[in-house]
């Protein structure tokens with residue numbers, strides 16, 4: 029089969045045509061035809077060989093972790109999934125030690141670090157014609173999401189962040205989920221796919237939402253933000269340390285989707301009482317950045333601030349991501365479609381990896 033393969037030792041990425049076709053492995057296996065695979069920053073890091081690991085004994089691994097597929101065959105023990113169903117797959121698989129997190133299917137919280145990730149770490153990914161997966165990692169998607177279902181995985185980042193935020197907000201004794209009484213203003217850092225999906229989610233959850241990012245004059249992004257009703261704060265005009273004032277002087281929660289440390293910490297330092305700051309980006313390795321840590325520590329304590337990082341997602345987040353895409357599809361049909369700015373044939377995979385265009389680039393596999 030054709031596949032986009034990463035050869036970490038040879039340091040090359042190429043389209044191969046002899047990747048073996050997978051067969052059903054057990055009664056609970058599902059075979060899927062891959063329709064689309066999204067490309068993100070992680071894929072770019074993998075293709076510059078800064079990240080990523082092939083399965084043991086294999087000279088290469090197939091790229092791709094943001095999937096959208098059609099089921100073509102199911103094992104005898106599969107009841108809920110049928111051929112013809114549309115589906116997306118999760119990314120992470122449990123560690124061999126079966127740590128307490130992996131044991132309960134929450135390998136997104138794996139303790140050992142020996143988890144595997146399809147298309148990233150020790151497992152082949154989805155940029156190939158056919159794949160097989162156990163039913164527990166396959167999530168069916170309603171037909172009406174056909175054009176946007178490839179956004180499911182990037183949205184799970186925010187779904188997991190939001191789930192944890194919901195728990196954390198309960199620390200305020202007066203917090204009432206229904207009226208969103210203790211957290212009202214949300215600031216998203218970054219207007220890439222994760223940032224804009226996070227913005228849509230926060231709007232849906234009733235937050236006054238602001239997006240701080242470079243990109244002034246990017247008509248497509250500005251239109252999406254206008255359509256969903258968020259305020260764009262261009263980083264070209266507003267310094268990170270001044271970002272609170274265009275947010276009405278107060279931000280309750282920040283979702284970082286930028287992967288840039290300096291801006292993030294400048295925003296963190298500008299925050300006020302009880303603010304929650306959630307990191308989702310992975311910064312590229314850079315030279316050390318000087319920073320006044322004593323001041324940061326003092327502010328965190330004296331202002332009851334909370335900072336946490338989050339990676340990957342659990343089964344509930346895949347389900348809520350699909351449910352939220354359905355809500356986006358009703359509420360902002362144009363804007364959510366606008367996130368996918370290029371669909372590219374598998375033969376042309378190198379283009380969007382070397383030179384991403386627009387917001388989300390998607391490889392059309394079948």
Ligand code: BGC
Pocket residue numbers: 068070093119120145148181339340341
């Ligand atoms: C993926 C996650 C993965 C993380 C770290 C992200 O791009 O979306 O599923 O856990 O990279 O490898």
Ligand code: ZN
Pocket residue numbers: 067068069070071093094182
């Ligand atoms: Zn990704």
